[in-house]
Amino acid sequence: MERKNGINGSSVQEFPLSTTTAKVIAKDEPKTCRAKFLVFLKRNLLVILTVSGVLVGAGLGMLLKNMNLTRAQMSYFAFPGEMLLRMLKMVMLPLIVCSLISGAASLDTRSLGKLGGIAVSYFLVTTLIASAIAVCLGLMIKPGVGAGALNTNTLGLEKITTNKQTADSLLDLTRNLFPANLVSAAFRSYATEYKNITVGNVTSGNFTYEMVPVGTETEGVNILGLVLFAVLFGVALRKLGPEGEGLISFFNAFNEATMVIITWIMWYVPIGIMFLVGSKILEMADVVLLVTSLGKYIMASILGHFIHGGIVLPLIYLLATRKNPFSFLSGLITAFATAFATCSSSATLPSLMRCVEENNGVDKRISRFILPIGATVNMDGAAIFQCMAAVFIAQLNNVELSGGQIITILVTATASSVGAAGIPVGGIITIAIILEAIGLPTNDMSLMLAVDWIVDRTTTIVNVEGDALGAGILHHINQQDLKKQRQLQGKEDEELAEVRVEVAANARAGEETSPLVAHVNLNPSQACDGPPDTIEETDTTESAL
Structure with a gap:
């Protein structure tokens, strides 16, 4: 089937919808309330089950x-x-590390910074x-x-005691940003604790006790350190260019x-x-x-x-x-x-x-x-x-x-x-x-x-x-x-198109008005006749001079 284009009058091929496509479109648009309800139920089944789980559990x-x-x-x-929590924790570490590396590597450095x-x-x-x-x-x-x-x-309730200072907590935060061991960061984080040590001569009895901060490893994923490393690693892979494509794909x-x-x-x-x-x-x-x-x-x-x-x-x-x-x-x-x-x-x-x-x-x-x-x-x-x-x-x-x-x-x-x-x-x-x-x-x-x-x-x-x-x-x-x-980009393309049109118009105007320039015809059918025409034009030019 053909129809006329209203802009330039040229004919455009028009293909009728196939029977299968029409059936799919009709199927995707439910008309009855029951069909609409079934579509809604299918799309939101997980949400309904999750909310129901909360209510039934209570x-x-x-x-x-x-x-x-x-x-x-x-x-x-x-x-x-407990099994649900273990499943979620099981995928948490690879999800955080891999998603951050692939995300940082897929973004342009300028857009990443922004x-x-x-x-x-x-x-x-x-x-x-x-x-x-x-x-x-x-x-x-x-x-x-x-x-x-x-x-x-x-x-x-049990009493909660802590001897940790505010400065130590902030310093621990900075230390955890740069884990000394990435493997141990997957299940341990750095923490400061205070211990009593004796200062002075113990034998003579002239000594005192002093609280000294001691670094320890506590159970728990050092997510902060892993996040920083994953982002830096993704940016580094991006900087490598073609050499880093293999790891990015992985x-x-x-x-x-x-x-x-x-x-x-x-x-x-x-x-x-x-x-x-x-x-x-x-x-x-x-x-x-x-x-x-x-x-x-x-x-x-x-x-x-x-x-x-x-x-x-x-x-x-x-x-x-x-x-x-x-x-x-x-x-x-x-x-x-x-x-x-x-x-x-x-x-x-x-x-x-x-x-x-x-x-x-x-x-x-x-x-x-x-x-x-x-x-x-x-x-x-x-x-x-x-x-x-x-x-x-x-x-x-x-x-x-x-x-x-x-x-x-x-x-x-x-x-x-x-x-x-x-x-x-x-x-x-x-x-x-x-x-x-x-x-x-x-x-x-x-x-x-x-x-x-x-x-x-x-x-x-x-x-x-x-x-x-x-x-x-x-x-x-x-x-x-x-x-x-x-x-x-569209504006640049339009400006380039306008420049091309102006250049083409100026070139045609030069062919028509300049009697002093010998133009070579680039038409392949006239390529063999090019030299005689050129000689003719040159002779004419010389006689005119």
Whole structure:
């Protein structure tokens, strides 16, 4: 079939749609409500199962709580949930290292520096805002006022002691950035401890005891060091050019294979979450006493998470992209449910990466570069929890915070959240750093540990949300830069086309008007007759002269 083009009148071949294509299009557009519901169910089956797992687990935990199970029976009940955590931790290390190497190697050095600078600025600004929200809420709600008579012994809590100085914590953070052994960094991190040594002559009895900092290795992945090495290694491979293509392809394939394994694990998530939530409810001792004693603190922390996660972060995304943030967040429900159950940003990373890429269309190069860094560096929810804890303990001890102490809380929480472990109860150590920085006792930290399992769920959700929205903002900025480059390229092509047209017109004008120039005809059919014509033209020119 042919039809006339309305622009130049030329005929254009038109092919009718095949029967198979028509059937596929008809199939892709369900008309009945039942068909639409089935399509919705198919697309959101994992989300529905995950949310159902949380609800069923909570109900199952409350039901079994009245059966007075033994500790051994509780551990058996928690086994499927423990398996989920082990699966997520199994893929966490190769996912972080390989995704960062492939992401850094796939980005141009200039765009890498630009995106990295924007990401770090976004992480620091949002964490500082979160800390300010927590301090303001703490000073307004005053969760620690009136709780001075709270006796931790009635709650059955153990005292938490720490002899670590603030300076040592910050120095340990820097040391962990550059691990001495990459193999040991996969399962250990550096930490400073204090030991008593004798100074002086022991035999004569003229000696004193002195606290000396000693470096030790603690159990736990040094994610910060691995992240820095992976980024530097990816940039180095990019600089190598063709010589580094083999290793880049290897890490890309490793990363894709890891994502396939994650896809398989995701279908086990609803079952694991159900037993994780149920076992946590079974482990609760006296929830009523905790909530009545620390209810004000719990509600203030959750309110801070709601304000930051429900208002501030979506507003930043809206201003940066001019897009609806809640449609973006709707694609992250599975990741939020995983964060709620595991209380770990690192364990949620596989689910978050899959949701961001498949549901929200974020470029893989952006997500696999930014999200692992965000899971280590960006801790907005933890900053709210830690600052609220510092204000609560100050009010608990009847200490009026000065302006300098408030600024110290904000700066210390923002700086120390960079090295906070993305694991359950990882923020308790950071609270000790903040308390020591403002000169408050750390013996009341056991209260924070008592309710950490409640507040840590909303904390992790806000952490994950901040990482995802940051990836969305960087994806939008990257797309805008690409559009500008295409527009500039299009303008350059148009200018070159105009120059070509002008040159061709000038050349034809020269052929018609200049009687002094002998032009050679480049037509192949006249190539043999070229010399006589040239001679003729030359003779004419000479006679004219």
